[in-house]
Amino acid sequence: MDFVKILKRSFAITLRYRALWLFGFILALAGGGGGRGFSPGGSGNYSGGNGGGPARPTPDHIPYPGGPHWPEVSTILLIIVALVIFVALLAIVLMILRVLARTALIGMVDEVEETEQTSVRSGFRILWSRRGLNLLLIEALTAIAWIIVAPAMVITALLPGALVLTGNVVLIVGGVLAAGILLLIVIAILTIVGVAFSMVMEIVRRECVLGEKGVLESIRDGILTVRYHLADVGLMWLLMTGISIAWSIVMIPAGIICLILGLLIGGPPALLAYALFHSWMAAVVIGAPLFLITMILPLAFVNGLYLVFQSSAWTLTYREFRAQEMAPVEDEIQPAPPVSTESNGDPPAGLEPTGG
Numbered sequence: 001m002d003f004v005k006i007l008k009r010s011f012a013i014t015l016r017y018r019a020l021w022l023f024g025f026i027l028a029l030a031g032g033g034g035g036r037g038f039s040p041g042g043s044g045n046y047s048g049g050n051g052g053g054p055a056r057p058t059p060d061h062i063p064y065p066g067g068p069h070w071p072e073v074s075t076i077l078l079i080i081v082a083l084v085i086f087v088a089l090l091a092i093v094l095m096i097l098r099v100l101a102r103t104a105l106i107g108m109v110d111e112v113e114e115t116e117q118t119s120v121r122s123g124f125r126i127l128w129s130r131r132g133l134n135l136l137l138i139e140a141l142t143a144i145a146w147i148i149v150a151p152a153m154v155i156t157a158l159l160p161g162a163l164v165l166t167g168n169v170v171l172i173v174g175g176v177l178a179a180g181i182l183l184l185i186v187i188a189i190l191t192i193v194g195v196a197f198s199m200v201m202e203i204v205r206r207e208c209v210l211g212e213k214g215v216l217e218s219i220r221d222g223i224l225t226v227r228y229h230l231a232d233v234g235l236m237w238l239l240m241t242g243i244s245i246a247w248s249i250v251m252i253p254a255g256i257i258c259l260i261l262g263l264l265i266g267g268p269p270a271l272l273a274y275a276l277f278h279s280w281m282a283a284v285v286i287g288a289p290l291f292l293i294t295m296i297l298p299l300a301f302v303n304g305l306y307l308v309f310q311s312s313a314w315t316l317t318y319r320e321f322r323a324q325e326m327a328p329v330e331d332e333i334q335p336a337p338p339v340s341t342e343s344n345g346d347p348p349a350g351l352e353p354t355g356g
Contacts, residue, residue, distance in 0.1 A: 001232045001320055003239060010312035013112055014305060019120045023104040023127075024304030024311075029296075030097035031307075095143065099136045100127040105311040106209040107131070113319060131209045138208060138215050142201065150190055157182035199237045200226050206318040229321050236317050240310060247306050254302060258295045266291030 014020065107126035108118040126132070160182065163175025204222030207213055213221060226233050270287025274280065 001235075001317075003236065006236075006313055006316045006320070007239070009316055010309050013109060013312045014309040017108070017112055017118055019118055019123060020105060020108055020308045020312075021301075021304060022120055023101045023108070023123055024306075024308035025301055026097055026304075027101035027105070027307045027311075028300040028304035030094045030101065095139060096136065099139050100132055102205060102311065103127040103129075103132040103135050103209055105308060106206055106315050109312045109315040110210050110319065113316070126209075131212055134213075134215050134218065135205060135208045138204060138218060141215070142197070153186045153190065154183065157186040195237075199233050202237075202314045203233065203318060203321075206315060210315070210318065210322075225318075225321055229324075232317070232321070236314070240313060244310075251299070251303065255299060258298050261298075262291040262295035265294045 104123035104127040108123050111118045111122060111126075158179050160175040161179035163171040166172065200222055203225050204218050207222045207225065208215075208218035211218065211221065266287040266289075269290060270283040273286040274283040276282075
């Protein structure tokens with residue numbers, strides 16, 4: 001397989017077909033969502049009671065049955081629950097956007113190779129199809145599997161650490177050492193499985209979108225394809241990993257520049273809002289959106305171009321696998337050459353006329 005040719009073609013597709021940029025931008029936004037912290041501020045106003053009151057308040061002075069701290073605890077719990085629900089919903093929305101953007105990119109690059117053209121409308125048509133739904137189901141099933149398996153393995157590795165509850169020094173030391181060793185083994189296993197999983201999923205996605213196969217069929221055929229082309233898939237994965245590391249290094253100064261621009265654009269309005277309202281909340285509400293827009297959008301656009309290149313490279317790799325598999329079949333069904341005859345109409349040498 002000519003990897004250099006694939007990378008050059010992927011780069012050319014990325015630069016030439018701008019319709020791909022939109023879905024690369026969406027993929028970058030959905031894949032790079034940063035966590036948002038919160039700092040709930042409580043303003044507990046505890047009046048000192050009547051002058052000369054008792055040092056220890058009696059139950060009559062407590063406005064709530066659970067004491068003055070219960071309202072704060074309830075508020076914090078509500079905030080935590082709301083935050084967990086928000087994060088879960090945000091994760092689901094981002095996953096859906098990632099899957100749909102990937103579906104569009106895979107289908108559009110294949111369309112480019114078939115017809116030398118594509119469009120944004122074509123991308124939405126591709127993602128809004130059964131292929132997009134099947135890929136969404138595949139991504140959901142694999143995500144659920146990781147959520148179940150990975151924490152279960154880590155918790156199992158940490159079980160010997162429960163010996164610290166015995167109070168015996170020998171058991172405590174042995175349990176901690178055993179838990180540490182098992183945790184390192186689990187991390188190594190998850191790392192290896194993660195690498196294999198990332199390689200297989202690149203092919204499974206294309207089996208689903210380009211092969212228009214169902215969920216289980218895509219997973220099965222993707223595993224078989226990786227098995228038959230393990231060396232090529234492994235080399236391609238190493239190349240893309242190296243390019244990804246180099247791209248991350250290049251993005252460091254770009255991130256610093258965007259950070260400075262975000263501070264310059266969002267900082268002055270935030271300071272002005274604080275000077276007018278004397279509230280950090282007003283400063284954050286006004287300055288944070290400007291800062292985030294200035295910093296996130298340019299980085300997402302630039303990173304989206306790389307994601308288009310990455311998706312194109314894997315799609316071209318998959319197409320090369322399919323071409324290699326179809327070549328022997330085409331050779332087998334080639335028609336036999338016609339039987340040549342002599343110029344004088346006699347049959348070829350070695351063929352005698354039948355009959356008496």
